[in-house]
Amino acid sequence: MAIKIYGDAGSGSLRRVTTAAKIMGISLERVNVDLFKGESQTEEFKSRLNPHGLTPVLEDRDTILWESSAINLYLAAKVNSPLVGATEEQRFQVLQWMFWSGEQWRTFTTTIFDERVGKAIMGVPQDASAVAFAEGKIRAAAQVLDRHLADRRFMVGDALTLADIDIAGPFSQVDRARFPFREFPNLVAWHDNLLRSFPAWAETKAELDSRMDGFLTSVGVKL
Numbered sequence: 001m002a003i004k005i006y007g008d009a010g011s012g013s014l015r016r017v018t019t020a021a022k023i024m025g026i027s028l029e030r031v032n033v034d035l036f037k038g039e040s041q042t043e044e045f046k047s048r049l050n051p052h053g054l055t056p057v058l059e060d061r062d063t064i065l066w067e068s069s070a071i072n073l074y075l076a077a078k079v080n081s082p083l084v085g086a087t088e089e090q091r092f093q094v095l096q097w098m099f100w101s102g103e104q105w106r107t108f109t110t111t112i113f114d115e116r117v118g119k120a121i122m123g124v125p126q127d128a129s130a131v132a133f134a135e136g137k138i139r140a141a142a143q144v145l146d147r148h149l150a151d152r153r154f155m156v157g158d159a160l161t162l163a164d165i166d167i168a169g170p171f172s173q174v175d176r177a178r179f180p181f182r183e184f185p186n187l188v189a190w191h192d193n194l195l196r197s198f199p200a201w202a203e204t205k206a207e208l209d210s211r212m213d214g215f216l217t218s219v220g221v222k223l
């Protein structure tokens, strides 16, 4: 039975999973969940798949798993993938960056996305102080990333890991949400290299941009 992944092509969280799966050579059966129609917020979705009403969700026979990073670790374990790091020390460094990126990085980009993109779609005024606070947090974190990436092509070791994929996630919405990443040249160069070196990252970007930009156009939202 195929492993199913529930999500919306416009989601940067889904993109982290679909990219990692492509790189690991794991085929996933996509089940589309239209987030703009609130399809993850139904009682059926919450009771069977994720009580938080969030995507992506993996279904592998009796296993239901949510949180993209956990899903990627699950998939990597299935195929013994080097995306988790090549040595025991690297594996802990990869986990360090993955946990950090959930708590100290993507959470603030999500705030800005919700303010600049989500609220534009809903026709609700932005909270400028929430944006300013999140931008401050992103700049502080990006400064550390920029230093870390000054002489490295990857976050850990000499090869792509799930740490790169997790930290690169917010680049999925950078043009729409205008995160201040361009102020950090090593961060930008690292991400450009991921786009050039990993066709899966470029392919999933094209799919995500088409879904997001198509939806925004369809509802007449100009960011």
Ligand SMILES: N[C@@H](CCC(=O)N[C@@H](CS)C(=O)NCC(=O)O)C(=O)O
Pocket (backbone or CB within 6 Å): 011, 012, 013, 014, 035, 038, 040, 041, 053, 054, 055, 056, 066, 067, 068, 069
């Ligand atoms: N930390 C979670 C984030 C999940 C999340 O925020 N998913 C968004 C899409 S990127 C979602 O499903 N939103 C639906 C909603 O809020 O109704 C992960 O990495 O999976």
